[in-house]
Amino acid sequence: MKLILLILFFLMSFSITSAQDFTLEDLEGHSIKLSDLLKEGPVFIQFWATWCVPCKEEMKVLNELYLKYKDKGFVYVAVSIDDQKTVSKVKPYIESKGYSFITVYDTDKSVFSSFGGQDPPYSVFLDKKGNVIKTYSGYMQGDDVKLENDIINALGIK
Amino acid sequence: MKLFFVFLFLNLTFNFPLFSQINLKVSASNQFRFGTGKENALTGDVTKKYFEEIGDVRLFISDFQFGARFEYDDPIEFGKGTKGISRRYAEYKKDAFLTRAGNFYEIFAKGLALNAFESRPIGFNTEFDGAKVNVKHSFGKKTPFKVNATILGGGLKYTDVNDTSRTEEYSVRAGNFNISPVKYFTLGGSYLYTNGKIPTGNIMTEIDAEIFEGNLGFSWKGIDLFLSYANKVTILHPNQVYTRSQAPRGDGAYGSVSYTRDKIGINIEYKNYRFNLVTPDQRSATNPFKPLPFQNAPSCIKVYSTTLLSRFPHNVDFGDEVGWQVDIFYSPSDRLSFNANASLTSRHYDYRDADTTVLTRYERIPRNNSFLPSLRNEFSPYWELFFETEYYWNKNLKTKIGVARKTSVLYSIVDPASSDIIRSFTVPLEFQYTIFKIYGLKVVAEFQRAYNSLRAGEKHYNSQFTSLSVSRSPNLILAGNFEFTDDEEDPSGKKFWANGELTYKFSSSNIITLSYGSERGGLKCSSGICRYVNPFNGFRLTLINNFN
Numbered sequence: 284m285k286l287i288l289l290i291l292f293f294l295m296s297f298s299i300t301s302a303q304d305f306t307l308e309d310l311e312g313h314s315i316k317l318s319d320l321l322k323e324g325p326v327f328i329q330f331w332a333t334w335c336v337p338c339k340e341e342m343k344v345l346n347e348l349y350l351k352y353k354d355k356g357f358v359y360v361a362v363s364i365d366d367q368k369t370v371s372k373v374k375p376y377i378e379s380k381g382y383s384f385i386t387v388y389d390t391d392k393s394v395f396s397s398f399g400g401q402d403p404p405y406s407v408f409l410d411k412k413g414n415v416i417k418t419y420s421g422y423m424q425g426d427d428v429k430l431e432n433d434i435i436n437a438l439g440i441k
Numbered sequence: 442m443k444l445f446f447v448f449l450f451l452n453l454t455f456n457f458p459l460f461s462q463i464n465l466k467v468s469a470s471n472q473f474r475f476g477t478g479k480e481n482a483l484t485g486d487v488t489k490k491y492f493e494e495i496g497d498v499r500l501f502i503s504d505f506q507f508g509a510r511f512e513y514d515d516p517i518e519f520g521k522g523t524k525g526i527s528r529r530y531a532e533y534k535k536d537a538f539l540t541r542a543g544n545f546y547e548i549f550a551k552g553l554a555l556n557a558f559e560s561r562p563i564g565f566n567t568e569f570d571g572a573k574v575n576v577k578h579s580f581g582k583k584t585p586f587k588v589n590a591t592i593l594g595g596g597l598k599y600t601d602v603n604d605t606s607r608t609e610e611y612s613v614r615a616g617n618f619n620i621s622p623v624k625y626f627t628l629g630g631s632y633l634y635t636n637g638k639i640p641t642g643n644i645m646t647e648i649d650a651e652i653f654e655g656n657l658g659f660s661w662k663g664i665d666l667f668l669s670y671a672n673k674v675t676i677l678h679p680n681q682v683y684t685r686s687q688a689p690r691g692d693g694a695y696g697s698v699s700y701t702r703d704k705i706g707i708n709i710e711y712k713n714y715r716f717n718l719v720t721p722d723q724r725s726a727t728n729p730f731k732p733l734p735f736q737n738a739p740s741c742i743k744v745y746s747t748t749l750l751s752r753f754p755h756n757v758d759f760g761d762e763v764g765w766q767v768d769i770f771y772s773p774s775d776r777l778s779f780n781a782n783a784s785l786t787s788r789h790y791d792y793r794d795a796d797t798t799v800l801t802r803y804e805r806i807p808r809n810n811s812f813l814p815s816l817r818n819e820f821s822p823y824w825e826l827f828f829e830t831e832y833y834w835n836k837n838l839k840t841k842i843g844v845a846r847k848t849s850v851l852y853s854i855v856d857p858a859s860s861d862i863i864r865s866f867t868v869p870l871e872f873q874y875t876i877f878k879i880y881g882l883k884v885v886a887e888f889q890r891a892y893n894s895l896r897a898g899e900k901h902y903n904s905q906f907t908s909l910s911v912s913r914s915p916n917l918i919l920a921g922n923f924e925f926t927d928d929e930e931d932p933s934g935k936k937f938w939a940n941g942e943l944t945y946k947f948s949s950s951n952i953i954t955l956s957y958g959s960e961r962g963g964l965k966c967s968s969g970i971c972r973y974v975n976p977f978n979g980f981r982l983t984l985i986n987n988f989n
Contacts (some may be wrong), residue, residue, distance in 0.1 A: 303501050306537070306577075312621070312660060314579075329885065333746040345887040368739050368969070371697040372768055374665060375706020379770035380778070391548045392558075397499060397506065399470035399987045405950075407989060415989045418950040424881025425871060429949075439595030 290293075303392045304413075307362065307387035310374045313385050321413050324356025325437040329406045330395050332365045332374045339403040341422035342382070348427070348434055355420070355438050359384045364395045364403060366370050410437055447597040459773075466501040476518065478979010481933040481962070490976065491518040506532040508543075519972065521600040521608075522566020528568070537577035544568050547593060549631040551619040553655040553671035553693050556737035557597070560967035563743045565602050567735040569613065571595015587621040599734040601726060602972045609734065611637045619656075627658035631671075641727040647678040648729045652736070663701045670694045673716055675730045689730050690715035691760070695738055706770040710741045712786075713812055717760030720803035721790055724760075732759040740969035741766040743782045743827060747869045748906045748924070749887040750845055755823040757969030761788050764823075775833070782827040787820035792854055803854070818860060821852045829869075838859045841871035862894035881912040893928075902928035916946040924961050933962065933976035950987035956980070 306316045308440055322325050329345060331338035342361060350361040361384060364375045377386050389395055399418070400408050406419040416437055450728045472495045480489040494513040498505060509529045514522030530543030546568060557567040573593035579585040594614045601607040613633065619629035631654040639646045651662040654671035672692045679686050693714040699709045716732040725731075732915025740757045764786030767800050772778040795804035816822050829843035837955050844867070851861040867889040874882045885908040903926065908919035920942040927936065947953070962976035 303506070312627075325784050334746060336746045366558065367548060367550075367556055367737070369744060371665075371667070371710060371739075372706075372770075373698055375699050375701050375708045375768070376770050377702055377706075377707035378663070378701035379772050381704060381772065391546060393546075396497075397468075399468045399497065399499070401470060401472060401985060401989055402989075405987075418987050420952055420985060420987060420989045421944075421946070423459045423912045423914055423918055425879035425912065426882065427877050429915045430861045 301399060305397075307394060309385055309387050309439070310377065315385055315410075317360075319414070320358050320360065320385070321409065321411060322359050322418070325411055325434075326360060326409045327406060328360050328362055328390070328398070329433070330362045330364050330398070330400050330403050332363065332403050333367075333369050333376050337422040340410050340424075341404050341406075342381075342406060344427040344430065346380075346384060348431055352434055352438060355440065357383045357434055361386045362389045362394060363387070363388055364389050364392050364400075366390060366392075375408040387423070408433060408437065455860065464501075464503045467499070467988075468501075469498045469988040470494065471496045471988075472985070473984040474518065474982070476977075476979060476981040476982075478888045478977055481978070482975040491516055493517055493522075497612075500908060504533055506530075506533045506534065508532075508780070510864075517560070517564070519974075520566065521605050522604065526965040535564075539575040540635075542572045544570050545593075545595075547591070547615075549591070549615070549693050550619075550629055550654060550656045551669050551739055553613055553669050553695060553738045554633045555617075555735055557735045557984050558737070560970070563602055563965050563967050563970065563972045564600070565597070565606070565967060566736075567597055567599055567968055569593065569595040569597050571613075572695045572832070584624055587627075589616070589620075590616070590618040592616040597735065599854055602970060603726065607640050607726070609639050610791075611635050611733070611735070613735070624663045625659055627656075629656040629658070629661075630654060636734065637729075639727060639729050641682050644682050644744065646678060646680055646682060646727075646729045649676045649678075650674065652733075654702075665699045665701075666697070668694075668696045668795075673736075676939070677729055678884060678938070680861070683729065687730075689861035691718065691732075692740060697739075699828070702732070704772050704947075708768045710739060710766045710768075712739060712741045713763045713767070714738060714759045715761065715789065718789060718805075719760070720805070722801065722803060723759075737969070740946040741786065742823075743825065745845075745888055746836070748884065748908075748922075749867050749889045749904055750827075750869060750962050751832065752889070752904075753849055753863050753865055753891075754964050754966040754967075754971060755845055755849060756964070756966065756971040757786075758788070759969070763812065764827055777833075779832045780827075780829045780831075783825070785814045785822065785824040786815070787816070787822040789820075790816070791819040791844065795855075796945055818850050818852050819854075823847075823849045837875040839871075839873040840895065842950075843867075843869045843872075844967075845869070853858055857882070860894065862892070869915040869971045879914040881910075881914065883912070884908070891928075896928070896930050898929055902926060904928070918942075920944075922958075926961075931961075935961075935976065936958070938976070950984045950985075950989070952983075954981075954983045954985075 304318045307316050310313050345359050365373055404422045408416045410416050473495040477490045479486045492515045501506045510527050510528040512523045515523050528544045531808045532540055546557045557569055571594050577589045579587050596612045599609045613635035617631040620628045633652040635650050637648045652671055652673045658667040659666040668876045674690050676688045677683055693713050693716050697710045717730050721723045742755050743753045752831055757886045766784035771780045790808055792803045793808045794801050796802035823846040827845045831837050831841045847865045853860045869887045872884045887906040888961040889904040906924045908922045910916040910918055922940050924938040938959040938961045940956055942956040944954045957980045959978040964971050964972045965974045
């Protein structure tokens with residue numbers, strides 16, 4: 284028990300810095316590199332799956348926010364963690380909804396786990412320098428207010 | 442005390458200004474689970490307690506990543522518990538080159554040859570301990586020739602999800618490549634060799650297996666096609682259980698085609714897994730010719746997220762199964778969307794007893810169209826139809842209604858009259874309303890009419906599930922879940938289950954969930970692998986932390 288508490292103490296006392304870079308393929312097979320996206324503005328990375336209901340609710344909200352703030356530099360990347368069982372449904376789902384944000388595949392969940400993801404929906408918001416502004420576990424009704432405030436703050440809109 | 446100073450030293454070291462010059466990053470996550478109560482097992486109520494602590498730390502130093510998992514199970518809820526460091530690795534990643542030593546998971550193509558993963562809710566884990574190297578490269582810019590190759594080697598210990606006293610050990614060497622020689626096509630291939638030790642009681646059976654896999658992808662103007670074929674040979678080392686040398690072959694094929702255009706997306710999948718076509722008496726978790734635990738191909742079965750629809754899942758037999766699935770998404774407007782799904786799965790063949798004496802010798806009945814699933818009970822079919830529509834009346838009000846029909850047959854060749862046949866008709870409803878922007882109300886109601894052939898008395902019964910939750914964004918959810926059945930022969934001996942749940946977010950990524958009450962239990966599946974979870978009555982606590 285002492286050991287657990289010590290480890291928790293050790294972990295919690297870190298102040299966190301920037302995120303690690305990654306390259307994943309989008310729905311058309313093009314390579315998408317995080318560091319390239321950061322050149323455009325703050326990046327919101329949402330880890331989701333086709334079988335995750337709250338992920339899709341959050342995605343609908345994030346799409347609206349993306350359309351509202353993309354011209355101001357807001358970047359939204361949906362990282363699908365669908366495995367081989369459901370990955371073939373990702374593109375039909377995204378395109379049937381008419382979503383235009385970037386969607387990439389992380390089939391083996393390597394990027395998801397390197398960002399500390401445990402269960403979706405899990406999101407990481409990065410500023411232009413790649414520093415982690417905030418991480419989000421889960422999604423509940425009304426979270427759109429908080430998400431919009433975070434985006435406004437990240438974009439520096441007054 | 443010594444430990445305290447070690448941690449203090451590490452802590453001060455990493456936060457010391459000198460080290461802030463180096464590109465150093467740390468991220469960590471922690472999950473703590475505790476539960477106490479009674480489990481309604483077949484033999485009666487038994488006390489159940491679990492205590493699980495999992496801490497993951499990742500340290501990034503420039504292009505290097507070091508990670509470790511500390512796990513303390515006393516005991517674990519499902520699977521085999523650990524006390525100590527259960528995962529550690531070092532990784533170097535620079536541009537398109539990656540190498541990793543230590544623990545890792547990997548998937549080749551769609552998993553016909555290799556798909557190692559962890560599903561903690563069912564206690565499944567096929568984690569490797571070894572090394573892997575991955576290289577990606579593009580030649581040319583206008584029409585790039587893309588190459589992606591991986592080689593790996595290592596060992597793994599797989600604990601049977603349904604019998605934790607059984608642990609299989611494998612040593613694996615494998616490679617995979619994928620090229621995109623011209624614009625719309627991809628070609629890939631995998632090779633895997635393994636030496637395995639599979640326990641049967643106290644006797645260990647040794648095997649060598651080789652798997653060759655090839656795949657083809659095509660993507661053009663909204664059409665995406667993927668085909669994969671794998672062939673496996675297993676060479677047995679004779680022992681007391683298997684006295685003669687054998688080297689049977691098995692194979693598997695998977696295909697998917699999807700078509701997308703504005704507002705509509707269609708996906709069709711086909712599977713034909715014949716990795717271990719054996720007579721009914723030879724089907725066993727200890728059969729050395731079975732698909733390997735790290736072979737996990739697509740299940741082609743819909744994954745449900747509602748309670749009653751998840752109640753009768755299909756346990757996929759990757760050794761002998763053929764089937765298809767069609768999934769359609771249609772969103773005529775931003776507010777309205779439809780999802781329709783149909784699937785059918787069965788075994789390839791029917792068998793008969795060819796022995797004319799009192800002994801039994803099963804023989805396969807030839808069938809020309811074994812590449813198609815059958816609806817006949819002798820083939821243990823599973824089929825389902827699902828339709829769901831979702832409508833946003835406005836930004837604050839959402840409704841969802843669905844309808845599902847499922848039939849599952851587990852055929853008994855010994856006594857066909859005692860085959861396990863389950864039919865269900867389910868209607869799930871959902872209502873979601875947001876008040877004053879941050880307060881949420883959610884009601885989920887499911888109604889199910891089911892038929893179970895193994896019930897001695899009334900075979901038809903009804904079940905009803907209701908969940909009511911209120912939330913206050915961004916940090917509080919209160920939920921109550923109630924389930925009722927008029928099934929006189931439910932394995933738990935109960936007809937009503939109720940539990941309350943409180944979720945509180947200390948911050949956006951630090952969550953505590955407390956629940957108390959009774960849960961019905963049932964079959965839980967992940968990627969086609971299932972285990973039975975007993976009904977539970979008691980208290981649960983889950984604490985999730987992320988430090989990024």
